[in-house]
Amino acid sequence: MTASLGRPVAAHLDTTTVREDFPILRRLAHGHRLVYLDSAATSQKPRQVLDALRSYYENSNANVHRGVYLLAEEATELYEAARVRVARFIGASSAEEVIFTRNATEAINLVAYTWGQETIGSGDTIAVSALEHHSNFVPWQVLAANRSAQVDVVDLTSEGTLDLDCLDRMLMEKRVRLVAIAGISNVMGTINPLSDIVDLAHGHGAMVLVDAAQMAPHMTMDVRRLDADFVAFTGHKMLAPMGIGVLWAREQLLQSMPPFLFGGEMIRRVTERETTWNDLPWKFEAGTPNVEGAIGLASAIDYLEQIGMKQIRAHEKALVAYALHRLADIPGASILGPRDPALRGGVIAFTVGDIHPHDLASILDRRHGVCIRAGHHCAQPLHERLGLSASARASFYLYNDFEDVDVLCDAIQTAKAVMG
Numbered sequence: 001m002t003a004s005l006g007r008p009v010a011a012h013l014d015t016t017t018v019r020e021d022f023p024i025l026r027r028l029a030h031g032h033r034l035v036y037l038d039s040a041a042t043s044q045k046p047r048q049v050l051d052a053l054r055s056y057y058e059n060s061n062a063n064v065h066r067g068v069y070l071l072a073e074e075a076t077e078l079y080e081a082a083r084v085r086v087a088r089f090i091g092a093s094s095a096e097e098v099i100f101t102r103n104a105t106e107a108i109n110l111v112a113y114t115w116g117q118e119t120i121g122s123g124d125t126i127a128v129s130a131l132e133h134h135s136n137f138v139p140w141q142v143l144a145a146n147r148s149a150q151v152d153v154v155d156l157t158s159e160g161t162l163d164l165d166c167l168d169r170m171l172m173e174k175r176v177r178l179v180a181i182a183g184i185s186n187v188m189g190t191i192n193p194l195s196d197i198v199d200l201a202h203g204h205g206a207m208v209l210v211d212a213a214q215m216a217p218h219m220t221m222d223v224r225r226l227d228a229d230f231v232a233f234t235g236h237k238m239l240a241p242m243g244i245g246v247l248w249a250r251e252q253l254l255q256s257m258p259p260f261l262f263g264g265e266m267i268r269r270v271t272e273r274e275t276t277w278n279d280l281p282w283k284f285e286a287g288t289p290n291v292e293g294a295i296g297l298a299s300a301i302d303y304l305e306q307i308g309m310k311q312i313r314a315h316e317k318a319l320v321a322y323a324l325h326r327l328a329d330i331p332g333a334s335i336l337g338p339r340d341p342a343l344r345g346g347v348i349a350f351t352v353g354d355i356h357p358h359d360l361a362s363i364l365d366r367r368h369g370v371c372i373r374a375g376h377h378c379a380q381p382l383h384e385r386l387g388l389s390a391s392a393r394a395s396f397y398l399y400n401d402f403e404d405v406d407v408l409c410d411a412i413q414t415a416k417a418v419m420g
């Protein structure tokens with residue numbers, strides 16, 4: 001039975017209406033109402049995005065930037081309109097600043113292999129936080145190894161927030177060229193104080209890359225106000241299909257960077273002896289791009305903005321506050337990261353006594369239809385610091401409601417009874 005005592009009412013979003021837009025939420029899981037709490041891994045897709053993809057393939061599919069016939073022109077228009085839509089969503093100065101990539105990982109690698117290879121030299125430091133996803137860790141480790149540089153890790157406070165004094169000391173003592181930092185941690189949920197970090201880094205002449213994979217789907221993001229140098233995010237966590245991501249940087253910086261991958265589309269002129277590069281943004285988009293992904297991302301952004309990013313954030317904050325409150329009542333449940341919902345996004349990682357997170361996730365799925373993630377969540381260095389090999393993680397999005405939190409907590413009680 002689902003406990004409903006003290007359950008808040010959804011004040012910020014009409015989740016009943018929102019849920020109707022997500023066909024997958026109608027299915028059952030092992031005979032139970034599907035409770036999808038793994039949006040930090042990937043989000044579900046609304047009918048509106050699925051319709052946009054179908055419409056593209058049924059009406060306008062062709063390769064882009066090449067053909068002079070109607071379909072090719074329509075496909076190109078849709079692809080480039082998607083870029084304009086993304087630029088507007090993130091507050092970019094122009095569409096040329098929006099580079100489509102496969103995902104956030106590729107966007108970060110693009111920076112490491114282009115700007116990084118040209119800029120990072122022997123004795124330089126790249127600062128990352130202890131919270132980083134492997135995607136914002138490994139490219140810098142490899143770059144540092146190739147360039148005789150080093151990666152230094154900014155500590156966390158006991159509450160799971162970034163230790164800004166540690167960053168400050170690092171910036172003063174070392175030649176830090178880049179601070180690579182997540183907007184929101186995919187494990188601790190911590191919302192990093194990006195404007196303080198950008199001010200500190202820029203004050204010491206370091207550049208800042210923001211891994212916004214967990215931020216762009218959940219909060220208003222204005223890249224000009226943020227004032228970072230690079231921002232990377234990924235479409236599939238924000239209602240769009242897999243295989244589309246974005247790198248944003250200022251036009252001047254992108255102009256100064258060499259291309260990443262080489263081949264078709266990214267060239268202006270190829271002779272037998274040499275090649276010149278295309279204009280921005282195509283200089284960084286070698287080969288046939290993910291046209292359907294870009295169209296799906298534009299449609300996802302339309303959907304998110306129609307609901308309202310502020311409403312989405314407020315809704316998730318209320319869900320997290322309620323979940324933190326209910327989890328605190330479960331003996332043995334231990335929550336990672338800050339206790340204050342204002343300091344965290346819609347992610348809650350936790351452990352329950354000695355129950356292995358994989359066993360927990362299996363029981364939640366089979367007995368209650370609850371999908372959570374178990375493992376290191378691509379953050380092994382963080383888990384190592386915490387002395388854990390794995391944790392369980394529930395993550396919320398606009399289609400989750402307070403009933404989902406209740407089912408999660410009831411399911412954890414079941415797991416305790418089964419394993420205890």
Ligand SMILES: Cc1ncc(COP(=O)(O)O)c(C=O)c1O
Nearest residue numbers: 103104105133135186211213234
């Ligand atoms: C904080 C963070 N950064 C980067 C990524 C990588 O995203 P993608 O696999 O789409 O490149 C993820 C995915 O979980 C993430 O949570």
